[in-house]
Amino acid sequence: MAFAPINKNYHDFFVVRDKDACINCQVCVRQCSYGVHYWDEARQCVRHDNTKCIGCHRCEAYCPTQALLIQEKPSNFKPNALWRPVFIKNVYKQADSGGVLLAGMGSPVDIPVYWDKLLLDASQVTNPSIDPLREPMELRTYLGSKPTRLEFETTPEGPRLKTPTKPNIKLNIPIMFSAMSFGSINFNLHVAMARAATEVGTYYNTGEGGLHESLYKYGPNTIVQVASGRFGVHSDYLNAGAAIEIKIGQGAKPGIGGHLPGEKINAMVSETRMVPLGSDAISPAPHHDIYSIEDLHQLIYALKEASDYKKPVSVKIAAVHNVAAIASGVVRAGADIVAIDGMRGGTGAAPAMIRDNVGIPIELALASVDQRLRDEGIRNDASVVVAGGTRCSADVIKAIALGADAVYIATAALLAVGCTLCARCYTGKCPWGIATNDPYLAKRQNPDIAAKKMANLMKAWAHEIEEMLGGMGLNSIESLRGNRDKLRAVGLSQSEMDILGVKPAGR
Amino acid sequence: MLLDADNIYYRQLNKQIRELVAQGETEFEIINVRGQRYIADGLIGDLKFKVHGVPGQDMAAFMRGPTIRVEGNAQDGVGNTMDDGLVVIDGMAGDVVGYAMRGGKVLIKGDVGYRVGIHMKAYKEKFPVLVVGGKAGDFLGEYMAGGAIILLGMFTGKPDAPICGRSLGTGMHGGVIYVRGEVPVEQLGPHLKTEAVDEEDMKLITANLKQFCDEFGVDLNTVLAEPFQRVKPFSHRPYGNLYVAC
Ligand code: SF4
Ligand code: SF4
Numbered sequence: 001m002a003f004a005p006i007n008k009n010y011h012d013f014f015v016v017r018d019k020d021a022c023i024n025c026q027v028c029v030r031q032c033s034y035g036v037h038y039w040d041e042a043r044q045c046v047r048h049d050n051t052k053c054i055g056c057h058r059c060e061a062y063c064p065t066q067a068l069l070i071q072e073k074p075s076n077f078k079p080n081a082l083w084r085p086v087f088i089k090n091v092y093k094q095a096d097s098g099g100v101l102l103a104g105m106g107s108p109v110d111i112p113v114y115w116d117k118l119l120l121d122a123s124q125v126t127n128p129s130i131d132p133l134r135e136p137m138e139l140r141t142y143l144g145s146k147p148t149r150l151e152f153e154t155t156p157e158g159p160r161l162k163t164p165t166k167p168n169i170k171l172n173i174p175i176m177f178s179a180m181s182f183g184s185i186n187f188n189l190h191v192a193m194a195r196a197a198t199e200v201g202t203y204y205n206t207g208e209g210g211l212h213e214s215l216y217k218y219g220p221n222t223i224v225q226v227a228s229g230r231f232g233v234h235s236d237y238l239n240a241g242a243a244i245e246i247k248i249g250q251g252a253k254p255g256i257g258g259h260l261p262g263e264k265i266n267a268m269v270s271e272t273r274m275v276p277l278g279s280d281a282i283s284p285a286p287h288h289d290i291y292s293i294e295d296l297h298q299l300i301y302a303l304k305e306a307s308d309y310k311k312p313v314s315v316k317i318a319a320v321h322n323v324a325a326i327a328s329g330v331v332r333a334g335a336d337i338v339a340i341d342g343m344r345g346g347t348g349a350a351p352a353m354i355r356d357n358v359g360i361p362i363e364l365a366l367a368s369v370d371q372r373l374r375d376e377g378i379r380n381d382a383s384v385v386v387a388g389g390t391r392c393s394a395d396v397i398k399a400i401a402l403g404a405d406a407v408y409i410a411t412a413a414l415l416a417v418g419c420t421l422c423a424r425c426y427t428g429k430c431p432w433g434i435a436t437n438d439p440y441l442a443k444r445q446n447p448d449i450a451a452k453k454m455a456n457l458m459k460a461w462a463h464e465i466e467e468m469l470g471g472m473g474l475n476s477i478e479s480l481r482g483n484r485d486k487l488r489a490v491g492l493s494q495s496e497m498d499i500l501g502v503k504p505a506g507r
Numbered sequence: 508m509l510l511d512a513d514n515i516y517y518r519q520l521n522k523q524i525r526e527l528v529a530q531g532e533t534e535f536e537i538i539n540v541r542g543q544r545y546i547a548d549g550l551i552g553d554l555k556f557k558v559h560g561v562p563g564q565d566m567a568a569f570m571r572g573p574t575i576r577v578e579g580n581a582q583d584g585v586g587n588t589m590d591d592g593l594v595v596i597d598g599m600a601g602d603v604v605g606y607a608m609r610g611g612k613v614l615i616k617g618d619v620g621y622r623v624g625i626h627m628k629a630y631k632e633k634f635p636v637l638v639v640g641g642k643a644g645d646f647l648g649e650y651m652a653g654g655a656i657i658l659l660g661m662f663t664g665k666p667d668a669p670i671c672g673r674s675l676g677t678g679m680h681g682g683v684i685y686v687r688g689e690v691p692v693e694q695l696g697p698h699l700k701t702e703a704v705d706e707e708d709m710k711l712i713t714a715n716l717k718q719f720c721d722e723f724g725v726d727l728n729t730v731l732a733e734p735f736q737r738v739k740p741f742s743h744r745p746y747g748n749l750y751v752a753c
Contacts, residue, residue, distance in 0.1 A: 090753055099751030229626065230607035234590045235549045235569050262744055274609060274630035275652065279681060279743045284650050288625040289565075289584055289603045298544070298564050302587065305521055306549025306569040352753045424752065 172201030181207030342388030370403025629653025
């Protein structure tokens with residue numbers, strides 16, 4: 001190792017193998033897709049190369065004798081509050097390669113998580129709480145444009161609604177699977193998301209990689225996405241889903257496009273995206289037909305025309321500084337749903353500098369968008385869906401109290417099927433069989449089991465939401481939507497509380 | 508079926524067309540078109556349109572199959588994300604023609620605006636072709652991933668302008684742009700090569716220009732009198748070595 005490049009000297013993990021427990025079965029050799037473990041012919045035993053380990057814990061989980069422990073390598077750099085090890089190591093890597101730092105998954109940096117600073121209310125004495133196990137509890141949510149007022153006319157058969165209504169989609173629980181394109185994750189997981197969404201009565205989003213024809217049957221629970229690369233976008237696709245989403249931005253990488261490396265483009269991905277095998281699939285940073293709100297309006301209505309005004313059109317934007325004004329423009333451009341993706345949202349691949357430094361947390365973005373749309377009297381014109389770092393049902397319910405109609409989850413859905421947040425999704429070697437199209441690795445995900453786990457997660461969260469709602473004395477999610485009086489803040493500044501529209505705890 | 512678009516809002520016009528298509532109507536002649544948007548958007552099958560006037564934004568977007576002939580100029584976004592079919596414009600067209608177009612053909616007699624043919628892509632038998640008889644603005648064929656653009660520079664209202672604007676083919680990683688005469692290298696984006704066309708190229712060029720000439724009543728020999736050059740990317744993986752894992 002003496003002559004290894006400098007970055008190899010400062011690798012992040014090391015493998016501890018309990019020699020007594022190890023039976024040299026080579027399970028670890030087969031499970032590790034990074035080539036850490038290997039069979040040493042001369043010594044007739046399994047050995048390993050620490051420098052290659054990326055800390056996914058697959059081998060540890062599969063070792064039949066629990067002989068393996070994957071540990072973070074304690075840094076031997078002299079403590080320095082400014083030059084933390086991650087910065088030092090990145091400089092070494094870039095000096096060696098001249099490359100842009102690439103990262104996967106959501107940002108690990110320590111920016112405040114406002115969900116943790118917001119606390120929910122419960123009823124005591126005056127307003128009785130409700131037991132969801134014994135009383136009806138309504139989580140049903142409709143997404144789409146709602147009329148501001150309803151007019152009725154009397155007919156011989158009774159009153160009839162006169163106001164024309166726009167198409168809405170119906171969610172049994174206010175949580176959907178967020179966009180993860182086929183290609184960035186493999187087909188088994190798309191099948192799993194489609195089935196789980198169908199089972200629990202919600203939706204999954206195709207992401208920008210098109211929709212394989214064999215999944216059209218899940219169309220009633222599918223949102224099809226149209227991004228700047230327009231991969232796999234055609235008439236059948238637009239009409240296959242229940243709603244159409246225009247992807248303008250992604251929280252993990254606001255302002256830049258997508259790039260699926262050729263390594264991840266196998267026959268099926270190529271067929272679905274309609275791009276040649278092995279070539280890179282590049283989504284330009286902007287949609288080149290959208291340079292203004294008027295242009296966005298144009299694409300929204302082109303999609304509505306192409307789908308005969310039968311489907312709500314969503315527009316997904318990243319949470320950036322002026323998100324409230326942008327969201328207002330998006331609603332005025334005719335979007336039926338505005339999806340806002342916060343800076344902690346996941347990604348298959350993003351330049352690390354952008355992932356970790358661009359955008360704002362979803363909590364602040366949501367609160368300011370909801371307030372702005374209310375102030376302008378256009379909140380009914382569109383539903384607001386938020387994404388980016390929702391970890392549990394309490395985060396969901398806090399988002400709804402802050403004004404969201406529903407929440408998109410993606411990282412949580414991958415965790416449900418085994419992801420360990422190793423953040424190397426762009427290599428195509430995901431040892432958990434998620435962010436990979438290598439058939440040997442992809443078959444680690446059984447679509448039936450994965451669907452079950454994803455559905456379980458949704459159901460568990462739905463139940464917890466019912467309990468928290470009941471505790472507040474509410475029997476419908478609609479009564480909580482935008483009801484910020486049910487939230488109190490701890491440890492936040494006055495300006496943060498002003499933006500969030502919540503009072504400090506105790507007041 | 509003759510439709511008069513005079514004073515008709517685009518939504519009404521297009522709804523009427525969709526209803527007629529559903530009833531089995533296949534041929535349409537639309538007169539007095541004055542900027543109505545989204546004509547033939549998302550329509551599928553062997554339908555024929557003749558448009559008199561100036562169709563508005565995004566004509567033939569997401570379209571798969573129909574043939575449209577425009578007797579006049581067209582606005583922006585012609586053939587946006589088009590899948591298949593033929594669009595013939597006996598005049599000029601605006602910006603973003605053929606954005607992300609995946610198949611079919613767009614023939615434009617005169618000049619086009621900016622950002623034309625961005626991110627065109629080919630797949631298997633789907634191979635989009637865009638022929639521009641006049642000159643093009645900036646960013647022609649940017650991000651191009653497949654298909655062919657043929658630029659003639661002949662039938663133009665801008666005699667003094669170069670045949671295309673700045674950033675020709677920037678970010679191109681597939682497909683080919685053919686230019687009649689010389690490629691203005693000062694307008695060319697990075698990582699691209701220009702070279703003389705070969706026999707295979709000439710076959711594709713001639714077949715498409717024959718159709719172009721038939722549609723617009725132009726003499727093929729005159730068009731072919733000048734040699735063609737082609738613009739292609741050096742690599743299909745322009746960003747392959749850009750990154751390092753962190
Ligand atoms: S399987 Fe994962 S944790 Fe185990 S050695 Fe390989 S990279 Fe490291
Ligand atoms: S999806 Fe796979 S590669 Fe990505 S973080 Fe999870 S385990 Fe790692």
